[in-house]
Amino acid sequence: MNSPIAIDRNEILKRYKTIDKYTHKGIQGHALLVGGSYGKIGAMCLASKAALKTGCGLVTAFVPQCGYEIVQISIPEAMVVTDDHEKYISEIALNLDVNAIGIGPGMGQKMATQKALHDFLSNTSLPLVIDADALNILSHNPSWVALVSPRTILTPHPKELERLIGKWYTEEEKFGKTVVFSLVNQVVIVMKGAPTYIVDGEMIYVNTTGNAALATAGSGDVLTGMITSLLAQSYRSIDAAILGVYLHGLTADIALPETGYQSFIASDIIVNIGKAYLSLES
Ligand SMILES: NC(=O)C1=CN([C@@H]2O[C@H](COP(=O)(O)OP(=O)(O)OC[C@H]3O[C@@H](n4cnc5c(N)ncnc54)[C@H](OP(=O)(O)O)[C@@H]3O)[C@@H](O)[C@H]2O)[C@@H](O)CC1
Ligand SMILES: Nc1ncnc2c1ncn2[C@@H]1O[C@H](COP(=O)(O)OP(=O)(O)O)[C@@H](O)[C@H]1O
Numbered sequence: 001m002n003s004p005i006a007i008d009r010n011e012i013l014k015r016y017k018t019i020d021k022y023t024h025k026g027i028q029g030h031a032l033l034v035g036g037s038y039g040k041i042g043a044m045c046l047a048s049k050a051a052l053k054t055g056c057g058l059v060t061a062f063v064p065q066c067g068y069e070i071v072q073i074s075i076p077e078a079m080v081v082t083d084d085h086e087k088y089i090s091e092i093a094l095n096l097d098v099n100a101i102g103i104g105p106g107m108g109q110k111m112a113t114q115k116a117l118h119d120f121l122s123n124t125s126l127p128l129v130i131d132a133d134a135l136n137i138l139s140h141n142p143s144w145v146a147l148v149s150p151r152t153i154l155t156p157h158p159k160e161l162e163r164l165i166g167k168w169y170t171e172e173e174k175f176g177k178t179v180v181f182s183l184v185n186q187v188v189i190v191m192k193g194a195p196t197y198i199v200d201g202e203m204i205y206v207n208t209t210g211n212a213a214l215a216t217a218g219s220g221d222v223l224t225g226m227i228t229s230l231l232a233q234s235y236r237s238i239d240a241a242i243l244g245v246y247l248h249g250l251t252a253d254i255a256l257p258e259t260g261y262q263s264f265i266a267s268d269i270i271v272n273i274g275k276a277y278l279s280l281e282s
């Protein structure tokens with residue numbers, strides 16, 4: 001295994017793009033977030049708001065009908081399109097001009113949702129982030145991984161990674177299997193944890209920001225929104241993954257003196273994205 005490249009400020013400044021003075025929301029990128037189910041619409045609220053705060057121009061959330069008012073009221077800046085089903089996603093039918101899609105947070109794994117994911121993957125070649133239940137559905141249906149477009153970003157936590165690649169017995173075996181999965185399927189894998197590693201074929205990166213405050217409900221959902229936003233802003237997959245993971249961790253480092261480990265919640269990541277960006281400008 002190649003020794004990992006540290007994702008530090010230097011690596012970030014090689015990739016970070018400042019905003020053009022004359023940009024407008026129409027060219028700043030449109031991110032679509034797909035997910036949510038009854039009782040887990042919050043995951044989509046977090047992902048959608050994080051996408052907006054990471055800088056894309058437009059965000060649309062695709063949720064089951066029970067999520068309509070929740071997302072509209074909690075994030076007035078986001079647009080909402082609903083599935084035909086009340087409580088879970090049953091068909092991802094939309095006719096929108098978007099630049100990137102993040103799918104999975106809070107989505108559940110109902111049979112109809114599984115079929116919806118299958119049909120969606122068969123029909124999209126847009127830049128994509130696959131997280132949470134969308135990853136779990138792929139683990140249940142391994143042949144569907146072949147439907148995933150090259151350069152797609154997968155963001156598993158350790159349990160989701162195990163479901164995807166199978167059990168490992170040593171760290172070396174875990175990385176070996178992840179590298180093979182990345183090479184065979186041509187995907188970028190964000191191995192979330194402490195620390196987070198990013199695997200792009202044989203290239204392995206290790207993040208240097210973040211702390212245990214991030215061990216809180218919804219912090220992965222926020223990361224999905226952030227990376228999807230960066231993809232929508234035309235960052236290459238590997239750069240979106242690297243920059244998203246770095247900024248996400250940096251928010252927790254910035255907030256820690258005020259919140260401590262215990263009272264930091266996923267919304268605090270979103271609140272501190274601005275300060276994380278500003279620290280790149282100074
Ligand atoms: N407000 C909302 O709407 C929210 C909605 N959410 C949505 O809920 C759905 C289910 O997602 P989920 O991740 O909670 O469940 P699941 O895949 O069974 O994994 C849990 C198990 O994985 C493990 N594990 C996790 N991290 C680990 C680590 N760092 N290091 C080691 N192990 C780790 C750990 O396993 P254990 O160690 O207990 O065996 C843990 O018990 C999903 O759609 C998500 O988006 C949530 O985001 C919450 C907020
Ligand atoms: N102890 C920790 N130190 C640093 N980062 C952590 C720690 N625990 C969790 N994280 C980060 O928090 C996020 C958790 O993601 P995930 O488990 O998908 O949360 P959720 O599904 O609740 O949104 C990941 O980005 C992970 O790297």
Ligand SMILES: [Mg+2]
Binds near residue numbers: 131132157220221
């Ligand atoms: Mg998660």
